[in-house]
Amino acid sequence: MTDQAALAPFTTLLDMELGTLDPQREVTERRLDDLRGMFLEEPEAGDSLVYRVYAIPAPATGANLLCSTTVLEPGTAGREYYMTKGHFHQVRDRAEVYLGLAGEGRLVMATEDGRHAVEPIRRGTVSYVPGGWAHRSVNVGREPLVFFAAYVGDAGHDYGTVERTGFPVLIVAGDDGPEVVANPRYRR
Amino acid sequence: MTDQAALAPFTTLLDMELGTLDPQREVTERRLDDLRGMFLEEPEAGDSLVYRVYAIPAPATGANLLCSTTVLEPGTAGREYYMTKGHFHQVRDRAEVYLGLAGEGRLVMATEDGRHAVEPIRRGTVSYVPGGWAHRSVNVGREPLVFFAAYVGDAGHDYGTVERTGFPVLIVAGDDGPEVVANPRYRR
Numbered sequence: 001m002t003d004q005a006a007l008a009p010f011t012t013l014l015d016m017e018l019g020t021l022d023p024q025r026e027v028t029e030r031r032l033d034d035l036r037g038m039f040l041e042e043p044e045a046g047d048s049l050v051y052r053v054y055a056i057p058a059p060a061t062g063a064n065l066l067c068s069t070t071v072l073e074p075g076t077a078g079r080e081y082y083m084t085k086g087h088f089h090q091v092r093d094r095a096e097v098y099l100g101l102a103g104e105g106r107l108v109m110a111t112e113d114g115r116h117a118v119e120p121i122r123r124g125t126v127s128y129v130p131g132g133w134a135h136r137s138v139n140v141g142r143e144p145l146v147f148f149a150a151y152v153g154d155a156g157h158d159y160g161t162v163e164r165t166g167f168p169v170l171i172v173a174g175d176d177g178p179e180v181v182a183n184p185r186y187r188r
Numbered sequence: 189m190t191d192q193a194a195l196a197p198f199t200t201l202l203d204m205e206l207g208t209l210d211p212q213r214e215v216t217e218r219r220l221d222d223l224r225g226m227f228l229e230e231p232e233a234g235d236s237l238v239y240r241v242y243a244i245p246a247p248a249t250g251a252n253l254l255c256s257t258t259v260l261e262p263g264t265a266g267r268e269y270y271m272t273k274g275h276f277h278q279v280r281d282r283a284e285v286y287l288g289l290a291g292e293g294r295l296v297m298a299t300e301d302g303r304h305a306v307e308p309i310r311r312g313t314v315s316y317v318p319g320g321w322a323h324r325s326v327n328v329g330r331e332p333l334v335f336f337a338a339y340v341g342d343a344g345h346d347y348g349t350v351e352r353t354g355f356p357v358l359i360v361a362g363d364d365g366p367e368v369v370a371n372p373r374y375r376r
Contacts, residue, residue, distance in 0.1 A: 007318035009297050009305045014287070014312045021314075056314060062250055063281040063319050065338060093251040097338055099202070099287070109197050117197045124202045126209075126244060126336075130195035131251050148314075150253060150285055150338045 041078025086136025090156030104141030229266025274324025278344030281319030292329030
């Protein structure tokens with residue numbers, strides 16, 4: 001037996017359409033004011049809800065997994081779709097997995113040396129975010145984008161690097177739907 | 189940038205009802221013959237399929253996550269419901285998370301010092317299996333039991349301990365549905 005076995009198993013109920021958890025224990029809410037400076041065009045006045053993250057608490061060690069659901073509202077700021085702040089893991093090599101539950105989105109990823117990748121998020125997509133890739137989700141649909149994520153517990157979050165550099169690409173509303181365009185403000 | 193960033197992001201499509209993956213890359217199939225000795229009453233002759241595990245390949249290191257779906261068929265051997273072999277992680281303190289997708293099941297867990305826990309598995313259950321807890325899933329319904337699982341990549345599998353000791357409890361078909369009963373052959 002190990003010390004870890006002192007933790008008891010537990011179950012959380014996940015609403016697979018809405019993304020809410022029962023019991024609901026840790027909720028992080030991000031509004032437009034929390035995302036100032038991250039969109040190319042500043043959003044109009046107002047402090048709309050952009051997303052909520054519902055987390056399942058567990059010890060933040062490399063033996064454990066931290067899981068959460070994210071509910072990202074539909075909307076745009078200028079031509080850019082609503083998105084999460086995006087981050088690297090503080091421990092750079094830690095991976096993360098996203099399971100899409102509802103809505104239509106994109107997972108935008110980037111390495112510190114400037115490579116990028118864009119993967120779809122919708123019901124049933126399992127996206128593998130390898131270590132070293134910053135990740136941001138973007139809601140390109142008209143309904144809330146809902147996904148479940150799991151990562152190695154000691155990964156930590158580095159928001160600062162993305163705040164400084166931006167991502168190499170933006171996802172914007174084009175005439176025929178979402179478009180991936182170069183980010184003119186990206187600097188690494 | 190880290191070595192991990194050399195891995196490229198990728199997406200796998202998960203059928204949320206059937207549990208199958210596209211692309212399908214690693215499938216483990218367990219039939220009744222693979223489970224001989226694990227049921228209290230030996231199953232009748234025949235080599236029915238009991239379950240399939242569809243895995244998403246990733247490096248088996250502590251920085252990565254290994255994910256899979258399991259499709260466990262309905263059925264019984266004697267009064268016991270069809271179940272997975274069950275295992276400890278070789279690196280004992282590594283946790284695992286189960287997300288139920290379809291069907292009706294039980295997640296039976298046990299520590300090496302003889303404690304046990306039984307949690308439900310059905311669409312939307314997120315079960316946390318802390319390090320140190322062996323885990324086995326049991327299909328108590330009439331349809332396939334389908335779930336998604338993720339664990340820390342270097343966890344490894346120890347099937348031998350469970351083969352030797354069994355689990356403290358069994359899940360059997362009673363007159364009014366599934367019952368949790370003591371395992372008369374359990375020895376730790």
